[in-house]
Each structure stands twice: as structure tokens, then as C-alpha cells.
Amino acid sequence: MTTKRPTIDDVARLSGVARVTVSRVLNGGPNVRDEVRARVMQAVETLDYKVNPQARSLAGGASRLLAFVFASDPENEPNSYYESALELGALRACLALGYQVLVQNVPQQTPDREKRILDLITTQRCEGLILSPPYSDDVALIEAALAQGCKVVTVSPGGPGRGKADGVGVDDEAGGYDMTRELLRLGHRRFGFIAGLEGHLSADRRLKGFRKALAEQGLGEGDSVVVRGDFTFRSGTRLAPELLDHPLKPTALVCANDDMAAGVLSAAHARGLSIPQDLSITGFDDAPVAGIVWPPLTTVHQPVKVLGQRAVELLVARLTGVNVSNAAVFDELEHAVVTRQTTTVPRL
């Protein structure tokens, strides 16, 4: 049934060299004559030999295993595009770099969530950890992992996470700022803002950018009303009335992510508003949902898949020690306002 796979010794025998030489060839080691190297590769080819990662890991002490942890529970957060895309990017990069990634979902409300994550990396001997929000801002967790000798990369850390470990992300504050500027340019002066979940520092920065843009325009606290959602579509539909019925009568609703914006859109439809004529709505992320709702959503694009890929690349660079500075690196990728059809000039 299960035909026994060839081992390194089979390759050694066939190519007439010692096992250790085969190992050298396989790992690109130095001091092997080209002729010998070719002979070994030839044998590998004919035998269809593949190294046994478990054995390699045991002997070499390097598992080549990475862990990717995310909090969102698709049960409650319908569109888990962000996590999926991050994962896909990470998966692709791993394939290219010869690493494997263990994916784990740890809902934020898990009681012993930090222990769960730490356990995963010790139990499975992971060498690297990719943390997505909100774990990317959990300094205690980051330090605990680091203390265990596990390298860490944070995706979209909002603040304190930066500096402790390597990170990737976009400039959320600039994103919020740019989106708001666009709305101001269109003539909006009264705004509603649906913020992200408490503890998502990255989402808080979007709010900060929003406020900065208003302030620059000479607008203050009284010209906007801010409420806090939880990133879900449902929280968008729930919070929309609160904003729409507010005495301020905002003409534009800025949301900290696309799902909430979609929720707002749905609530607006439900009360018979014409979008964007009666109300401008914007999201953040440029998730697929932004193109699926009607009308398509104006939002801030962020290259999530690339984020996942860069996270792995940073991690592997750190693990293999190639040209890495001692200090933590933060890799900032480009964002872009994508104007679709939920924004226009305000009604008089």
C-alpha cells in the first residue's frame, strides 16, 4: 500500500557518496564539487526523493513552522475577508520559501487566549508567529512569544505593538485622513463616524485621521458624531439610525471598515434613502463586499494579501538572519482612496 519513501541513505548509496554529502547538497552547503553536486541531484531526481521534514526538524532543531493567529469569528463576523486574504498571502509566501504555516483561530473572547497562542507555538515548535489585529497590539503576548525565542511579526499594529516586533501595515491614519479630505472636497461639513472595536488601535488611527482632516478644515467636535461599532455588518445596521436621527443631520457617514459601511448602506435602503444623493457613505479596506453592495462602495484600498506575504517574508528573513537590522522593522505599504458610487456632493 504505502510504498516506503526513499531516504537520504538511498540517495547517498545511489550517488556513491556519504549521507552527509547529500545533506550538504540538499541544504546548499559549501564545499561540494560541482560534479558531485550534479550526481547527487541526479539521484534525487531518479528516486523522486523528498526530505522528511519531521526528521530534518528533529535533527536540525528548526521546524520551519510558522503560526498565523487571527481573532475574528466568522460565526459573528460574516465577511472575514481580511483574515482570509492575509492567510492566502502568507500561504503563498511560505510555499515559495519552504516554510509551513499553522493557522489558528482564537476568538477574542476566549478566556485563556494568550495561553492558547503560546501553547500552540511551544507544542508545535513554531519558530515564528504572525499576529493580526487585535493581537498585534497585545504587547504582553508579543513579549511572551519573543521570550520563548519565537520571532514575531505583527500585521497592522496600531501603536505599542510597533517597535517591539517587526510589523507590516498601511498608514491607517493617513487612510482616514485621505478619505475624509475627499468628502470635504465634495462639500460635506457634517459627519458621522462609526469607529472600530475597542482595542483595535489600527482602527482608532483611522478615526484620528478623520479628526485631523476636520480640524484642518476648521471643523471641531460639534461638526461630527462618533459612535463605536464592532466591525460587523450588523453593527452598521444597528448604529446607522442613531447617526441618521442625530440632530446634527450628518450628510456623510464614514465607517472604519467596509462591513459596517455595508450595514449602513443596508439600513439606509431600508428607510428609503437614495444613496449617494441623500447620504454619502465610505468604508475602509476595499474588501470584496465593497464591490458587491449596491451601489458599490467608496472606500480606502489596502493590499491585504501583500500584507500577509510581507509578514512571512519579514519573519523568514529574521529567522534566517539575512540582512536584518537589530531593531524592529515596520514595513508600510501603500493605501489608496477608491472612489465608487456611494459618495457625491451633499444635498443642500
Add this chain to the structure above:
Amino acid sequence: MTTKRPTIDDVARLSGVARVTVSRVLNGGPNVRDEVRARVMQAVETLDYKVNPQARSLAGGASRLLAFVFASDPENEPNSYYESALELGALRACLALGYQVLVQNVPQQTPDREKRILDLITTQRCEGLILSPPYSDDVALIEAALAQGCKVVTVSPGGPGRGKADGVGVDDEAGGYDMTRELLRLGHRRFGFIAGLEGHLSADRRLKGFRKALAEQGLGEGDSVVVRGDFTFRSGTRLAPELLDHPLKPTALVCANDDMAAGVLSAAHARGLSIPQDLSITGFDDAPVAGIVWPPLTTVHQPVKVLGQRAVELLVARLTGVNVSNAAVFDELEHAVVTRQTTTVPRL
């Protein structure tokens, strides 16, 4: 830095037994006195010992690794809910059963896609393979994996895949049938149907169920127009005009999945139709998008996460050889029509 982890020998020493006894305890082996078992567990506790999966795998020849392969490329298929949910279910089950799952995305258009999948399982020494559509219908692939001694579970196989390997899924034909019956009940008599991608046998069964319901009602080929999409939102928007402008003038559009239905909905909005008054639209899957679009989509619910979970459970049962029949098992889960707001009685 990286404090060395305790090994099985440390536990043996501390509890005053031989290494092999510790191994027995750890693996729930028989013939260990309760007193000894307790002593060992105690030592495990104090040392915070965790078995090294790589070493275990090497010695025992069982990697406890499963592979989950999916085809959809989120790049082109925006809402990869189906795959994500499947994966999450699988992840959860693995956590409970002490297995690990390696996720791999192999786009369908990959030239050597079968080789890629087979390589994954040999290279990583996976013991089990979870195949989602359309790979779940690739008999050659299934047999190749089986021949390698890798157990296989297919998710939603449409036909030939069943019987070759264990499988899980819903009754797609019944789903299509039930949905159509509901539309007939409302009074619809002229239909459009957007089918799934070629080769997705499971989706073809939805079409088969649709036709069966029509036939029962005495309706024939002339009362419906069928076109083929590719499961994407975009294909829904692209194909909608074709159906809406068809001389048959269908009053209801049945789609093989939710994304395409969302696309149809968007196209309908674009040409100023009122949904559902002017046109009824139905989807399939009950993906999050079904609740996000406006108005919310009537669709057929299928428990995707549970599917992923059952897939792993079947696989592990097969691997550990507990109460499994020799024949392939197919685990059929419940589906249900979910009536939301895109369906109503047809206009006269």
C-alpha cells in the same frame, strides 16, 4: 534565550519510571497502573512537558498531518466564504482531535495542479486529504492519493467522487428542487437559471433539482432559460442582462450560488428594477453576502462549517480505524430554504 524544552526523558526521570512507560501514559496505552499513570501525569504537569510532534512523527511513522486543498482564487472570486468556513470547521475539529491541517490553495487553472497536490502530501507526509470542489470530483486525483496510502475525504462531491472515498455534503439536488418548488408555489412559471462552473458536479445537481421541480409541475425546456456562470459576483452581473432580455421574460432568476445571485441583484438595481416586485432572485449556500446585499437574499442554507468539521472527523476515524466500515461513507447534512426578501409573487 530559547530555554530548552523538557523531553520525555526528563519526565521519566522525575517520575521514576522508564521512558517507554511515559510514552504509554501519553498515548493512553494499556497496562499502566493508575498510581504510575498519576505520577507521570504529575511530572508532566510540573515540567510543563509537551511531546515533540516532529519526534513522535519520526518514530511512530504517523505525522498527524492533514491537508486541505481548495481551488478558489480569492483574487477572482471575491467572496471565498465557502472555503474559509470549510477551513474553519476543519481547524476546530483538528484542534479537538490533536491533528494539524496544512492548508493549500491550488487554483484550478494551475497546469500541474494534481502533481502539486500529490507533492504536498508526500513532501509533508500528510496522512489525510480533504478535497473541496471541484477537486472532490477528480477521480484520478482521489485514486492517486489513495494509492499513496493517503486517506481522502471529499466535500460535496457531485457524483463519481462518491464511493471512491468518504465524503460529506448536502443533497444539492434536493436543495435546488426545494428552492424551485418555493418559487413555483409563489406562482412563478417562467425561470432563468445561472448554473455553476463546468466540472462542479455538485452545482450541476442544483440545476438537476431545478429541472425536476419544473417537470413535476408540467413545465418543460421552453419555460426556462439556462446559462452558465463561474460562481463569481461578476459573472452574475454579466449574465443577468442576457436572462432579463430573453424573449421568455422570466419572472424569477435561480442562481447556483449566492455570489452570482448578488451579481444579478446588482445588475437589476442598475437597470432600475425593484426587487422583488419586478423580479425574484434566489441564491444557494447562505453565505454572509446573502444577508449583506439589499434586499437580503432568499437562498438555500448549507452548514459549511459543519461540513469542514465532519470531513476531519471522518478522516481521523478512518486513520485511527475506529468503527469504520470498509466501504466509503457519505455523510449527508441538512439543507434548508431560507426565505428573505428577494422573492415574492410574480407580477401579472
Add this chain to the structure above:
DNA sequence: AGCGCAATTGGAAGCGCTTCCATAGAGGCG
């Protein structure tokens, strides 16, 4: 009392690989 058998336990031998250290040539140089 003597024997067989089952229940417990441990010793030893690897699983397939890498790492450490030793060995043998091949120049380089005064």
C-alpha cells in the same frame, strides 16, 4: 506446590536527518 497466563515494566533499536569533528588531498611558500 507448581504451572501457565495476563498484567506491568523496562531495554534496546531505530525513525531520517543534521551537526560536530576528523581525515585526506591539493596547493602555497620560504
Add this chain to the structure above:
DNA sequence: CGCCTCTATGGAAGCGCTTCCAATTGCGCT
């Protein structure tokens, strides 16, 4: 030409675990 250094290769020793088999003990039965 002898000595040293550098390159290429191999031998041996494990990594931490499981599996195979032998050894020890206790007990029921004749």
C-alpha cells in the same frame, strides 16, 4: 622539499520519540 592552510568528504553521535521484545511480578487453577 617540508610544513601549513584550505577544500572536500566521511564517520559518528545524537535529536526525542515509538515499537518490538524480553523480563518481572502476581494470581488462578489443578
